[in-house]
Amino acid sequence: MDALPRHPFDPSDDDKLREECGVFGVIxxxxxxxxxxxxxxxxxxxxQEAGGIVTHDPEHGFSSARRFGLVRDSFTSASIMDTLPGEIGIGHVRYSTAGSKGATQIRDVQPFFGEFAMGGAAIAHNGNIVNADALRRELIERGSIFQSSSDSECIIHLMARSLQRTIPERMKDALRRVEGAFSIVAMTRTKLIGVRDPLGVRPLVLGRLGDGYALSSETCALDIIGADYLREIEPGEMVVITGDKVESFKPFERQSPRFCIFEHVYFSRPDSIIGTKSVYETREAIGRELAKEAPVDADLVCPVPDSGTPAAIGYSLESGIPYAMGIIRNQYMGRTFIEPTEQIRNMGVRLKLNVNRALIRGKRVILVDDSVVRGTTSRKIKEMILDAGAAEVHFRIASPPTAWPCFYGVDTPEREKLLAATMSEDEMRVHLGVASLRFISLDGLYRAVGVAGGRDARQPAYCDACFSGDYPVKPTDQMARGFKLADAVEPAE
Structure with missing residues (x-):
């Protein structure tokens, strides 16, 4: 899933970890x-870079539309939607993680489609394949012709080379060769297919919609269409839905799940459900745990909107320090700033965030944010708060220090560009220029998401590689390019 133009322009976009994709399908x-x-x-x-939809109906066969930009701008007009008939289909929205950075080609936008002897199939992939380079070289040497720079296209070519007789069986064959993280929604003429990798790194859920079914990256997308949430697709599970029948298969060797813990912190929408618990409640619990671990004498607890809001509420409730909206987010940044002038770029986060001066003046302010990546946005926000007359600024971060890149489907800067990879916590405090800086501990984060004993170093319940450097699957492509694992960490094979 490679680079496409960001849309719309967000001046703080390069200082956040970005989940790479969302997948959705109905039948x-x-x-x-x-x-x-x-x-x-x-x-x-x-x-938010691009999206695509593939559908099928008996009269027109497979139909597809792929567009750059936001869903509201690309898939709302009758002229587009009328070209996508049918009672079955899948869709995909994307950022970029793998592929040739800087590419702007529509052929890189999913879902991908392949025509096989037994009929066509389309596939939408959320995650990242860590052995894609090796697979791609092997497939090209055997005669495969790739149309995109995406790691996801490897799956289509592996399916084409399988000797199995059905699309689901060919997909099982293909995915047994794949290493890394994948949650996939796929379709044939009559079947909707959902599958998660054995570790269950990325999310995928099943819902019921009238007489049909839906598969989605998150439950919030089931809510918008009025579907009932049934359950999560289990790690290592494939479901094949035909008519009103849902078949479940376990095609992979069983492993201990390692769901991405950052889904709880930031990626998922707060109105979604992970497992049986709301994301909002988990983030509030993270804030409470943070207040226990890192108390400070102050006058106001303010979130960095919007992702820091639930944790800030939890911090306020636990500490007894009043919660306040000290920073207001501009909800209407859009096409105006797709191609900003240099002067506009220099305004930075002021385009997106504004300080509530009357509230902040003279106060000792605790700012609660979800993470610190490069630190550039945190410094600018601190400056805005002090410029508004705050007496002190204290940062409290609702995740541990992000010191390692993610290779499982998250767009992360190179390790040397991550602030926590090159500085201690106190050095980061000095660099950001704040009165105090504290991150929640990794054990504290585990407790907040429901693991009472904290992190088990021998067998962690989540993928937390971005904090710990403990990669549950070796990032073989990156290691071949020179990436070095943490000395004390021996990841799973």
């Missing part, structure tokens, strides 16, 4: 494309 509903567009709209936070 057994009239006008499937309209339901998919609504679902993708609800998943827009997982990818």
């Amino acid at each position: 057994g509903v009239s006008d499937a494309a309209n339901f998919i567009a609504l679902g993708l709209h609800a998943l827009q936070h997982r990818g």
Whole structure:
């Protein structure tokens, strides 16, 4: 999933970890494309660069549309949606993680489609394949011709080379060769397919929509179309939905799950459900745990909107320090700033955030944010708060220091560009120029998400590689390019 132009321009976009994709599919509903567009709209936070929809109906066969930009701008007009008939379809929204950075080609936008002897199939992939380079070289040597720079296209070519007789069996064959993280929604003429990798790194859920079904990256997208949430697709599970029948398979060797813990902190929408617990409640619990670990004498607790809000509420409730909206987010940044002038760029986060001066003046302010990546945005926000007359600024971060890049489907800067990879916590405090800086501990984060004993170093319950350097699957492509693992960490094979 490679680079495409960001849309719309966000001046603080390069200082956040970005989830790479959202996937969605439906079967057994009239006008499937309209339901998919609504679902993708609800998943827009997982990818804002481009999106695509593939549908099928018996009269027209497979139809597809792929566009750069936001769902609301690309998949709302009748001229587009009328070209996507059928009662089955899948969709995809994306940022970029793998592929040739700087590419701007529509052929890199998913879903991908392949025509096989037993019929066509389309696939939408959320995650990242860590052995894609090796697979790609092997496939090209055997005669495969790639149309994109995406790691996801490897799956289509592996399916094409399988000797199995059905699309689901060919997909099982292909995915057994794949290493890394994948949550996939796929379709044939009559089947909707969902599958998660054995570690269950990325999310995927199943819902019921009238007489049909839906698959989605998050439950919030089921809500928007009025579907009932049934359950998560289990790690290592494949579901094949035909008509009103849902078949479940376990095609992979069983492993201990390692769901991405950062989904709880930032990636998922706060109105989604992970497992049986709301993301909002978990983030509030993170804030409470942070207040226990890192108390400070202050006058106000203010979130860095919007992702820091639930944790700030939890911090306020636990500490007894009043909660206040000291920073206001401009909700209407959009196309105006797609191609900003240099002067506009220099305004930085002021385009997106503004300080509530009357509230802040003279106060000792605790700013609660979800993470610190490069630190550039944190410094600018601190300056805005002090310029507004705050007496002190204290940062409290609702995740541990992000010191390692993610290779499982998250757009992360190179390790040397991560502030926590090159500085201690106190050095970061000095660099940011704040009165105090504290991160939640890794054990504290585990407790907040429901693991009472904290992190088990021998067998952690989550993938926390971005904090610990403990990669559950070796990032073989990156290691071949010179990436070095933490000395004390021996990841799983």
